[in-house]
Amino acid sequence: MDFRLTDDDLELKQMAREFAEKRLYPYAEEYDEKETTPRELIDEAGELGYLGFTASEDYGGMGLSAVAFGGVLEEICAGCAGFGILVSVHNSLCCEIVDKFGCDDLKKKYLTKMVTGEYVGAYCLTEPDAGTDVASIRTSAEDKGDHYLINGTKAFVTSGGLAGVLIVFARTDASEDGHKGISCFVVEPGWNGINPGKPEKKCGMKASDTREINFTDVKVPKENIIGKPGEGFKMAVSILNAGRLGVAFQAIGIAQAALNEAVKYSKERKQFNQPIANFQAIQFKIADMATRIDAGRLLAYRAAEMKDRGEMCARECSMAKLFCSQTANYVVNEAVQIHGGYGYMKEYAVERYFRDARLTEIYEGTTEAQRMVISRDILKD
Ligand SMILES: Cc1cc2nc3c(=O)[nH]c(=O)nc-3n(C[C@H](O)[C@H](O)[C@H](O)COP(=O)(O)OP(=O)(O)OC[C@H]3O[C@@H](n4cnc5c(N)ncnc54)[C@H](O)[C@@H]3O)c2cc1C
Known part of the structure; x- marks a missing residue:
């Protein structure tokens, strides 16, 4: 299996990273505090195509793959996971169901306005x-x-x-x-x-x-x-894969952002006259965090590739959602630990990641629900 992103996918991911670094990350704390995001941000995301990412080009969407969307969603969620949910639910559930099952009239009337972000x-x-x-x-x-x-x-x-x-x-x-x-x-x-x-x-x-x-x-x-x-119900079940993949990539985005903060902090924070990154206890945490993130990312891209190929992938999407959301919670917990007391303070981003990650194990089917899907699929044979 080849899990490498194409050059085009990588370019889209890089553009999303730049958008996240410029327009999301610097304001994420403010949005968290105010419990909202400005309408202009939605318009901007719409202009960049992030609100019609996988929807058909016939109705104004970008018609891009689940793999490409995963890369973009990772970056957006690393910048501001709260805004990432809007992007994920809008694309993976709302646009997807209208695009996949709606008639031409419904798509002309609604999907064309959804893909621009006019209608969230x-x-x-x-x-x-x-x-x-x-x-x-x-x-x-x-x-x-x-x-x-x-x-x-x-x-x-x-x-x-x-x-x-x-x-x-x-x-x-x-x-x-x-x-x-x-x-x-x-x-x-x-x-x-x-x-x-x-x-x-x-x-x-x-x-x-x-x-x-x-x-x-x-x-x-x-x-x-x-x-x-x-x-x-049949339609809801059929688009669950897209929804669960969306949460898996969200979780990876949050986890990667938390790891980045933890690495940076561990090199800056000195105790016993040296950076805490010199201590093996911290180094091993970083190794475990990075390894689990990579494993989760591979599960998520495997499921996305299967979805793009039109293969049955309910088990793989649930595995990705289960593992990535648990990974995110493991990683944010360790990132807070690496920050010590400061990690418990709002001025450090890991405090927000710690709270944000929790949801990924709950919505779009709880961790327990994913285990039911996976075990049912294995045991049916
Ligand atoms: C912030 C947020 C945003 C959300 N956004 C949306 C949205 O946009 N649209 C939408 O429709 N929904 C949304 N949800 C709902 C979300 O999908 C549900 O919360 C989730 O599916 C769990 O349902 P519940 O909260 O009723 O928990 P319950 O179903 O009551 O579950 C409670 C506990 O029991 C466990 N449990 C339940 N049944 C079983 C079983 N058979 N075997 C073992 N354990 C079981 C669960 O895993 C869980 O641990 C959102 C939720 C949150 C918190």
């Missing part, structure tokens, strides 16, 4: 009582002849307060339990009956907007359904 996408699947068990969602979409009427509440919606498009999963057939009877819709957040809650107060990834959204008698035109009625 928010993915409304989780509910207060339906997380890992997403097939138990209760939000309903009642068929009223020329439209559907949506009622229910969605929880933890990333970009819920700034989105231009909501991708909403709801039950169109109340007689069906579990995964059957779930459909997926493109919904405009300005329509009557949609009420976003206050931004959630989070432990990390604070630059990202997260909120509950309530839907009360929201009239959705019939043509805004993605795919056919009852196909929502």
